[in-house]
Amino acid sequence: MPSTVFVTGGAGFIGSHVVPLLLERGHKIRLFDNMFRGDRARVAEWVATGDVEFVDQDVRYGGAVHAAMKGCEDVIHLAAVSINKSQADPYESVDINMVGANNVFAAAADHGVRRVVFASSASVYGDPESLPMKEDGPVNPLTPYCVAKLAGEHLLDYYARRSSLSWIGLRFFNVYGPGQKPTAYYTSVINHFVKRLRAGEPPVIDGKGEQSMDFVHVHDIARSVVMSLDVDPAQANLAVNVGTGIDTSVAELARTLIAAVGVNVEPQFNPRDVLVSRRAADITRAREVLGWEPTIDLATGMKELVETEIA
Numbered sequence: 105m106p107s108t109v110f111v112t113g114g115a116g117f118i119g120s121h122v123v124p125l126l127l128e129r130g131h132k133i134r135l136f137d138n139m140f141r142g143d144r145a146r147v148a149e150w151v152a153t154g155d156v157e158f159v160d161q162d163v164r165y166g167g168a169v170h171a172a173m174k175g176c177e178d179v180i181h182l183a184a185v186s187i188n189k190s191q192a193d194p195y196e197s198v199d200i201n202m203v204g205a206n207n208v209f210a211a212a213a214d215h216g217v218r219r220v221v222f223a224s225s226a227s228v229y230g231d232p233e234s235l236p237m238k239e240d241g242p243v244n245p246l247t248p249y250c251v252a253k254l255a256g257e258h259l260l261d262y263y264a265r266r267s268s269l270s271w272i273g274l275r276f277f278n279v280y281g282p283g284q285k286p287t288a289y290y291t292s293v294i295n296h297f298v299k300r301l302r303a304g305e306p307p308v309i310d311g312k313g314e315q316s317m318d319f320v321h322v323h324d325i326a327r328s329v330v331m332s333l334d335v336d337p338a339q340a341n342l343a344v345n346v347g348t349g350i351d352t353s354v355a356e357l358a359r360t361l362i363a364a365v366g367v368n369v370e371p372q373f374n375p376r377d378v379l380v381s382r383r384a385a386d387i388t389r390a391r392e393v394l395g396w397e398p399t400i401d402l403a404t405g406m407k408e409l410v411e412t413e414i415a
């Protein structure tokens with residue numbers, strides 16, 4: 105059923121893919137973003153449809169969040185500052201990512217919101233001991249950002265016990281695709297490799313390139329967010345991994361990008377001891393609870409990214 109959805113951080117990378125899907129499904133949107141990283145031109149286009157109201161405000165201000173949420177039936181909470189920023193400034197990180205999340209969840213409980221979808225993160229697992237990573241497996245949040253994501257899931261559990269809301273905490277893995285910011289470690293690697301390949305130079309990989317990530321396309325991420333609104337409350341109130349289940353090593357990533365750019369080079373390896381961490385999601389729960397499957401494979405997604413995005 106179309107509802108009025110309160111979307112925090114909706115002007116950012118993932119939000120810019122979620123908003124069009126919500127509009128396609130007939131939802132009305134109240135977009136709440138302080139435009140720290142948001143795209144103002146996109147927001148203006150959405151507001152012009154008549155189905156999006158924009159509130160230029162900060163999740164740190166509980167009163168502003170509470171007032172802006174009035175009349176909304178569902179909440180999608182995406183606003184956050186990044187993992188890198190959380191190490192540079194833990195105070196700000198906890199303020200926005202933990203206190204800000206609590207402001208959103210407490211207001212949702214007060215306003216009788218039906219469903220809260222929360223952008224959690226695979227980083228709550230830390231460096232996993234075994235793959236694939238399962239939602240009920242060990243967690244080891246290593247930075248204030250990761251601590252805030254895990255705390256957010258527990259806060260939602262608290263509010264679900266004392267109000268009518270139910271929640272889904274989506275643990276996103278390594279999101280990539282149109283509109284991605286080059287600041288995340290792996291997006292900077294992608295951009296760097298592509299720039300070298302365009303100049304006819306091979307990508308240079310430290311060690312054997314065994315470090316791996318689970319790359320998931322932002323369109324599939326946006327689908328998981330919207331599908332979380334439809335989960336039966338009896339099946340909700342849990343964390344759900346959103347990845348592909350495939351761990352892609354840095355060496356495989358380099359080969360995928362070589363094919364996407366279409367050059368005839370081989371990656372070069374720079375012999376060095378590298379701490380190898382690996383990531384791959386168990387996505388059984390996403391399949392069973394959300395009815396979600398990834399639809400864009402890495403070769404297709406990277407080819408599109410190379411053709412349309414990376415200058």
Ligand SMILES: NC(=O)c1ccc[n+]([C@@H]2O[C@H](COP(=O)([O-])OP(=O)(O)OC[C@H]3O[C@@H](n4cnc5c(N)ncnc54)[C@H](O)[C@@H]3O)[C@@H](O)[C@H]2O)c1
Nearest residue numbers: 113115116117118138140141142162163183184223276279
């Ligand atoms: N991109 C990824 O790979 C990834 C992986 C795991 C989890 N996540 C989570 O998904 C969510 C969205 O990520 P993204 O990649 O779109 O990030 P992004 O930085 O592109 O978007 C975040 C949005 O939140 C807004 N914002 C920041 N601080 C705010 C504040 N104090 N008040 C109101 N709005 C504020 C920004 O202006 C921006 O529009 C975040 O919660 C992030 O932690 C992202």
